[in-house]
Amino acid sequence: MDPRRAACPGGRRTGAGAATVTETGPSQYPAAADAERVSAEVMADMAAPGQRGVIVDSPPGAGKSTLVVRAAAALAGAGQRCIIVAQTNNQVDDLTVRLARPGIALGRLTASDYNVPPALLSLPGVQVSDKIDRLGGAAVILGTAAKWATVTDRSWPWAIIDEAYQMRSDMLLLIADKFERGLFVGDPGQLDPFSIIETQRWTGLPYDPTLNAVSVLQAHNPDLPLHRLPVSWRLPASAAPAISSSFYPFSAFQAGTGPGVRRLEFTASGMRGAVDATLDMAAAAGWALHELPARHTVRTDVEAAAAAAALAARLISRGAVATCEREPGGRPVGPDRMAIGVTHRDQADQVRQALARAAPGIAAQVRVDTANRLQGAEYDVTVVLHPLSGRRDATEFHLEAGRLCVLASRHRHACIVVARAGIAELLDAYPPSEPVRPGVRAKFPDGWEANQSLLTHLSGHKVRA
Structure with a gap:
């Protein structure tokens, strides 16, 4: 396939990540029905003759x-062999586990030096090999884009590209001859593909290798059908409108659960202080802005790191309990069900050290990571260090809309943002200044507007430290 031519209470979830909701209030039926309608339209387009x-x-x-697994199972059930392409080994392994079921022969194509998780090796009907010749009997073969680029002299009727917006277009060109028709699934609001070298030499070219695969695909194939999944089953009703309006203005979506279905409560009362007040705000509203005094700092802001660690430690010590459609009886929020998101790796190291001092018993269990590494992850509660906190300037890197979107959209119950005062003034002092380049579509919303929008929402949930 040539990409230049082609293409809560009472609630229940079934299967891995399934979006089936039963026995819920009337407000839940439209969301489930809308999601199923779009999924059915996708499957119908895939079955249409001549659709590339x-x-x-x-x-x-x-x-x-879930859609990727459903599409692959449908193709296998119809006797059509296909490949699944993801961007990381973790993504491929997760999809393999989800797809493993009686009647479908799966192949997991790996690099020669990849240590396959033991749980994967024990799955029935799954063959694992670093040689494509040894997987010839598989109806569905899964591997990373980098591994598929090494396969030669083979092609399949179908390929399903997962996280397609995180694939660079040059990688798509490397694997395009491996399939005739493709399903491209991804999140346009997340971070674009990352490059460690200067990329201006390609800006505006029709085959810019640094653009994501979907953008280049659409530029050369404007007639390909585009569907938008309309429901977020992760984000609660308190978060979906804010995330939708800030980062997805042209593809609005709704939460899969209504107000009150998810609740965050504490078994221990808080004391008078900013940390407990912030936690109470987050439990009540689903959002909280823990605002430190305005100050220009280095990016490894000691006070901000300590505040993030203190919030995480205090949430655990107060015995947070999350109630939702999955756990109508409530479930304790353990340290493995929360994460702290940052922008830089040195910030992550600093927060880990602060957490080890504040709560040594849980420090190893709380995930502290950058936005790039948190993509695709899901937690009950997240604590986020705002990318612009304490900065003197607003660079393109720190204004990246996808980075803030990832950080603010990992939670099922509440998101707590730690930031120094003065971000609104910083944004006013650094309005958008990206040059207009021929052949380059303007991004909307850009990082400046997305930051302003989310900050406006957070201002109603502010607690001054």
Whole structure:
């Protein structure tokens, strides 16, 4: 396939990440029905004769992986062999586990030096090999884009590209001859493909290798059908409108659960202080802005790191309990069900050290990571260090809309943002200044507007430290 031519209470979830909701209030039926309608339209387009490609945009937690598994199972059931292409080994392994079921022969194509998880090796009907010749009997073969680029002299009727917006277009060109028709599924609001070298030499060219695969695919194939999944099953009703309006203005979505279905409560009362007040705000509203005094700092802000660690430690010590459609009886929020998101790796190291001092018993269990590494992850509660906190300037890197979108959309119950005062003034002092380049579509919303929008929402949930 040539990409230049082609293409809560009472609630229940079934299967891995499934979006089936039963026995819920009337407000839940439209969301489930809308999601099923779009999924059915995707499957119908895939079955249409002559259709070379289908694109599916997905907001955070919309059941993207569930759609990938459903499409692959349908193709296998119809006797059509296909490949699944993902961007990381973790993504491929997760999809393999989800797809493993009686009647479908799966192949997991790996690099020669990849240590396959033991759980994967024990799955029935799954062959694992670093040689494509040894997987000839598989109806569905899964591997990373980098591994598929090494396969030669083979092609399949179908390919399903997962996280297509995180694939660079040059990688798509490397694997395009491996399939005739493609399903491209991804989240357009997340971070674009990352490059460590200067990329201006390609800006505006029709085959810019640094653009994501979907953008280049659409530029050369404007007639490919585009579907948008309309429901986020991760984000609660308190978060979906804010994330949708800030980062997805042209593809609005709704939460899969209504107000009151998810609750965050504490078994221990808080004391008078900013940390407990912030936690109470987050439990009540689903959002909290823990605002430190305005100050210009280095990016490894000691006070901000300590505040993030203190919030995480205090949430655990107060015995947070999350109630939702999955756990109508409530479930304790353990340290493995929360994460702290940052922008830089040195910030992550600093927060880990602060957490080890504040709560040594849980420090190793709380995930502290950058936005790039948190993509695709899901937690009950997240604590986020705002990318612009304490900065003197607003660079393109720190204004990246996808980075803030990832950080603010990992939670099922509440998101707590730690930031120094003065971000609104910083944004006013650094309005958008990106040059207009021929052949380059303007991004909307850009990082400046997305930051302003989310900051306006957070201002109603502010607690001054």
